[in-house]
Amino acid sequence: MKAMEESTVLDAKVLELNMGPQHPSTHGVLRVKLKLDGERVVDAECIIGYLHRGVEKISENRSYIECVPYYDRTDYIAAVSNVYGFLLGVEAMMQIEVPKRAQYIRIMMTEFSRIASHLLWLATHAIDIGAMTVFLYCFREREEILKLFEALFGARLTTHAFRVGGLWKDLPPGFVEAARKFIDEFPERVDEYEQLLTKNRIWMARTQGIGVISGKEAIEWGLTGPVLRGSGVRHDVRKDRPYGGYEEFDFDVPVGENGDTYDRYLVRLEEMHQSRRIIQQVLDRLPDGPVRGKAPKIVKPPVGEYYSGIDGPRGELGYYIVSDGSAHPFRVRIRPPTFISLQVLRRLVKGHLMADVIAIIGTLDIVLGEVDR
Amino acid sequence: MIDFLKRIFLVDILKGMALTFRYTYRKVYTEQYPLEKPKLAERYRGAPRLNNDPVTGETLCIACDLCAEICPEDLIVVGSQRDPESRKKVLTHYTFDTSRCLFCGLCQEVCPTNAIELTQDFELAAYDRRSMVWDRKRLEKGWDRIDFGKDYHK
Ligand code: SF4
Ligand code: SF4
Numbered sequence: 001m002k003a004m005e006e007s008t009v010l011d012a013k014v015l016e017l018n019m020g021p022q023h024p025s026t027h028g029v030l031r032v033k034l035k036l037d038g039e040r041v042v043d044a045e046c047i048i049g050y051l052h053r054g055v056e057k058i059s060e061n062r063s064y065i066e067c068v069p070y071y072d073r074t075d076y077i078a079a080v081s082n083v084y085g086f087l088l089g090v091e092a093m094m095q096i097e098v099p100k101r102a103q104y105i106r107i108m109m110t111e112f113s114r115i116a117s118h119l120l121w122l123a124t125h126a127i128d129i130g131a132m133t134v135f136l137y138c139f140r141e142r143e144e145i146l147k148l149f150e151a152l153f154g155a156r157l158t159t160h161a162f163r164v165g166g167l168w169k170d171l172p173p174g175f176v177e178a179a180r181k182f183i184d185e186f187p188e189r190v191d192e193y194e195q196l197l198t199k200n201r202i203w204m205a206r207t208q209g210i211g212v213i214s215g216k217e218a219i220e221w222g223l224t225g226p227v228l229r230g231s232g233v234r235h236d237v238r239k240d241r242p243y244g245g246y247e248e249f250d251f252d253v254p255v256g257e258n259g260d261t262y263d264r265y266l267v268r269l270e271e272m273h274q275s276r277r278i279i280q281q282v283l284d285r286l287p288d289g290p291v292r293g294k295a296p297k298i299v300k301p302p303v304g305e306y307y308s309g310i311d312g313p314r315g316e317l318g319y320y321i322v323s324d325g326s327a328h329p330f331r332v333r334i335r336p337p338t339f340i341s342l343q344v345l346r347r348l349v350k351g352h353l354m355a356d357v358i359a360i361i362g363t364l365d366i367v368l369g370e371v372d373r
Numbered sequence: 374m375i376d377f378l379k380r381i382f383l384v385d386i387l388k389g390m391a392l393t394f395r396y397t398y399r400k401v402y403t404e405q406y407p408l409e410k411p412k413l414a415e416r417y418r419g420a421p422r423l424n425n426d427p428v429t430g431e432t433l434c435i436a437c438d439l440c441a442e443i444c445p446e447d448l449i450v451v452g453s454q455r456d457p458e459s460r461k462k463v464l465t466h467y468t469f470d471t472s473r474c475l476f477c478g479l480c481q482e483v484c485p486t487n488a489i490e491l492t493q494d495f496e497l498a499a500y501d502r503r504s505m506v507w508d509r510k511r512l513e514k515g516w517d518r519i520d521f522g523k524d525y526h527k
Pocket of ligand 1: 447448473477478479480
């Protein structure tokens with residue numbers, strides 16, 4: 001009834017509309033219950049849980065080594081960084097030394113996965129708003145990265161990228177050349193996307209001033225990653241609490257000004273350039289040596305708790321690991337960045353048009369596998 | 374003024390059009406999948422295979438049960454029997470449920486003799502669930518590729 005009172009413009013009836021869970025623009029199985037007054041959104045409610053597989057509970061019944069492949073499946077778009085976050089926690093708890101070469105390769109692959117994830121985001125975001133061509137171009141570049149993943153990890157999406165103490169195997173022959181070729185061509189490709197979108201009037205009209213959130217408010221909502229940086233807050237776990245050797249690399253943290261969809265788009269594009277810079281530095285300085293440190297056969301961290309947070313493509317991805325000294329984690333709590341950024345959807349869509357809801361869902365860059373876990 | 378003219382003459386849109394038009398004359402990137410099989414990396418983790426010794430033809434598996442132990446989904450079942458004469462463990466049966474496999478590769482990583490191996494075959498679809506549980510015979514043979522031939526997809 002309350003919503004009815006708010007919508008007294010023409011005293012029109014408020015229409016309740018279910019968007020999803022099969023809607024192609026909700027990026028998975030998100031259901032949004034929209035209250036519409038004509039085309040204006042009066043209220044929105046997210047209903048999640050359609051992809052819940054209980055990954056946190058499953059972890060309690062698996063050993064630390066066996067847990068790892070399941071985290072690939074939470075945020076399946078950036079599986080590499082998921083595994084990275086968990087393993088950093090386990091290695092810190094057990095004080096396992098990871099060899100330099102493995103550290104560098106890990107950073108390189110995590111940045112590749114950031115690029116791949118942002119490419120997928122740009123592709124789907126653009127096609128939601130109506131730019132079909134960008135979708136095709138982004139998928140072409142993403143395919144190149146997936147080929148690199150396949151060559152090194154043996155899988156394209158659910159990579160099971162890293163192991164406790166390092167990597168499964170060293171880089172395959174020809175990998176460095178292929179990676180170099182990709183990053184040499186990449187800026188040109190990003191320019192192509194920019195040529196299609198950045199100054200395009202339709203794109204600007206659809207994204208500028210849509211879903212505005214101020215920096216202060218974004219912090220209050222607990223947002224992280226590009227959504228927070230788009231609002232002008234310079235927060236990046238890689239800079240603030242460097243982990244895994246990130247302090248040795250030189251990169252900038254781009255921020256936006258207005259905190260709207262357009263700024264978040266610019267931030268993510270610039271992040272791809274920065275990731276490319278990190279990869280370039282890794283390739284230039286890649287040390288020789290083993291890729292797997294001395295890790296015990298049975299991973300049994302000492303009794304205690306540990307939080308390891310990394311900066312994933314979507315924001316701060318944290319693993320809170322509680323160990324009771326056995327080979328199985330007592331509890332693993334995942335801090336999913338997109339679960340937290342999804343809650344702000346209701347606040348962002350209020351007052352916008354129905355078509356903008358899709359743009360706002362896109363700009364939050366949610367992955368339902370991670371929201372529901 | 375220049376901005377205004379740019380708007381009038383749709384410069385932003387035409388620039389985008391020019392880019393897409395250039396692609397008309399570039400090499401086609403698309404892979405015609407069923408007609409053209411993709412070349413997968415050597416490390417690709419696909420359909421499982423239980424390897425035999427290439428010389429003697431005997432199975433390489435020593436029935437140590439490590440793969441079944443490490444598997445997160447507990448989908449490998451190794452059956453063994455102790456040979457009364459040589460006191461050695463002999464493999465009697467081995468099943469692998471491909472419908473539940475994560476293709477994480479932990480089993481091939483722990484196998485001391487490289488008996489279980491994940492190969493480059495990836496077309497694992499089947500008509501029913503039961504035929505997704507592969508027994509020893511099928512695992513040793515590897516994946517039986519159904520080749521419809523080039524004309525099938527036309
Ligand atoms: S690949 Fe992983 S899930 Fe599949 S059988 Fe091997 S260990 Fe088990
Ligand atoms: S780990 Fe290898 S040798 Fe041991 S039971 Fe499994 S397949 Fe056989």
